[in-house]
Amino acid sequence: MQPNHIEAxxxxxxxxxxxxxxxxxxxxxxxxxxxxxxxxxxxLDLIGQATLLLDYAGExxxxxxxxxxxxxxxxxxxxxxxxxxxxxxxDFARTVMRxxxxxxxxxxxxxxxxxxxxxxxxEIAAKSIKELRYHLEYATDWLERLGQGTxxxxxxxxxxxxxxxxxxxxxxxxxxxxxxxxxxxxxxxxAQLRPAFDETLNAGLARAGLAEPKPVWPIVGGRxxxxxxxxxxxxxxxxxxxxxxxxxxx
Amino acid sequence: MADMAPRDLSQxxxxxxxxxxxxxxxxVSIVDLGIVRDIGHDANGSWVSLTPTYTGCPATAVxxxxxxxxxxxxxxxxxxxxxxxxxAWSTDMITEDGREKLRRYGIAPPExxxxxxxxxxCGSRQTAEVSRFGSTPxxxxxxxxxxxxxxxxxxxx
Ligand SMILES: [Zn+2]
Numbered sequence: 001m002q003p004n005h006i007e008a009x010x011x012x013x014x015x016x017x018x019x020x021x022x023x024x025x026x027x028x029x030x031x032x033x034x035x036x037x038x039x040x041x042x043x044l045d046l047i048g049q050a051t052l053l054l055d056y057a058g059e060x061x062x063x064x065x066x067x068x069x070x071x072x073x074x075x076x077x078x079x080x081x082x083x084x085x086x087x088x089x090x091d092f093a094r095t096v097m098r099x100x101x102x103x104x105x106x107x108x109x110x111x112x113x114x115x116x117x118x119x120x121x122x123e124i125a126a127k128s129i130k131e132l133r134y135h136l137e138y139a140t141d142w143l144e145r146l147g148q149g150t151x152x153x154x155x156x157x158x159x160x161x162x163x164x165x166x167x168x169x170x171x172x173x174x175x176x177x178x179x180x181x182x183x184x185x186x187x188x189x190x191a192q193l194r195p196a197f198d199e200t201l202n203a204g205l206a207r208a209g210l211a212e213p214k215p216v217w218p219i220v221g222g223r224x225x226x227x228x229x230x231x232x233x234x235x236x237x238x239x240x241x242x243x244x245x246x247x248x249x250x
Numbered sequence: 251m252a253d254m255a256p257r258d259l260s261q262x263x264x265x266x267x268x269x270x271x272x273x274x275x276x277x278v279s280i281v282d283l284g285i286v287r288d289i290g291h292d293a294n295g296s297w298v299s300l301t302p303t304y305t306g307c308p309a310t311a312v313x314x315x316x317x318x319x320x321x322x323x324x325x326x327x328x329x330x331x332x333x334x335x336x337x338a339w340s341t342d343m344i345t346e347d348g349r350e351k352l353r354r355y356g357i358a359p360p361e362x363x364x365x366x367x368x369x370x371x372c373g374s375r376q377t378a379e380v381s382r383f384g385s386t387p388x389x390x391x392x393x394x395x396x397x398x399x400x401x402x403x404x405x406x407x
Contacts, residue, residue, distance in 0.1 A: 020306075
């Protein structure tokens with residue numbers, strides 16, 4: 001695997017890591033105990049997937065960095081996640097919409113990765129896809145419930161869609177690193193995943209009774225290490241302990 | 251243990267593993283749950299491969315440590331412990347024995363063939379899902395409409 005392929009691997013791993021960390025913020029704060037458990041479980045899945053991917057990236061890099069090292073000892077500009085996943089949780093509708101958009105993208109991506117000629121990547125994807133299918137179902141169910149619920153819940157989820165829509169192009173951004181891996185046949189271009197995403201999106205929106213979002217200027221840059229200010233504060237919380245005690249074990 | 255035939259040694263290792271409980275559902279062993287993938291022998295000695303249930307399952311690290319301890323205390327010489335991801339774990343790998351133990355413990359075992367879920371307490375199939383996520387990643391929360399008791403269901407995965 002070439003150095004820029006490892007960089008591309010971080011794009012996938014960091015999406016899972018950052019979204020997993022975000023979801024952890026709901027623990028103890030969710031609208032009901034069932035939702036609290038659900039969001040924590042989704043977070044666990046994502047952090048588990050990130051751990052496998054980061055460990056693999058570290059091994060291929062060959063500089064002795066493991067998942068913990070990569071998660072806790074990189075600064076924001078070294079992160080390759082999309083800006084969508086670093087967005088603050090907002091209200092529950094925003095969290096649901098963010099998760100729906102992410103899962104609608106991640107499902108065709110991981111499905112494609114299961115047939116990557118890179119055997120390790122393929123087996124990580126095969127393990128993860130089983131979990132991600134559940135994520136999409138869960139998010140779609142809640143999307144429908146909010147969209148078809150009360151006037152208030154509909155207003156909130158429509159607003160969430162308006163807000164998150166601007167980051168969808170960033171999710172699908174094909175960086176040079178990603179393109180290089182695609183040319184080597186490791187994975188498809190993200191642009192090729194867009195039709196599957198659009199299909200899931202339209203089906204979900206129809207169930208929820210949601211209209212097209214307001215036109216917005218798309219914001220891109222996450223895959224290049226250009227992030228919103230929100231990532232730094234998320235990382236500060238996530239990284240403070242291992243950075244304060246770098247050699248600590250327990 | 252070089253003087254022991256591999257078949258006997260495999261058997262002894264399997265017996266040790268059958269006594270390692272799942273940390274979250276201690277009535278079932280890691281063998282019952284299908285977490286033990288394989289036992290083998292090569293030039294460097296014996297090895298055991300384990301497979302995680304869910305990628306983020308916090309029990310995986312505990313299981314690995316408990317298995318390590320059990321093997322070390324088993325007096326069977328050095329046994330290497332490997333983690334394998336492929337083929338991905340599925341609830342089909344839970345043994346018949348394991349399913350029965352789950353039921354008796356009050357957890358509805360996964361039944362991929364059936365859309366209905368039987369209450370592990372009274373056996374009624376008049377049941378409903380309360381939440382797709384339960385107390386651990388592998389379980390969903392259900393309730394029985396006949397005896398009105400809530401119960402955990404092992405999710406098909
Ligand atoms: Zn019952």
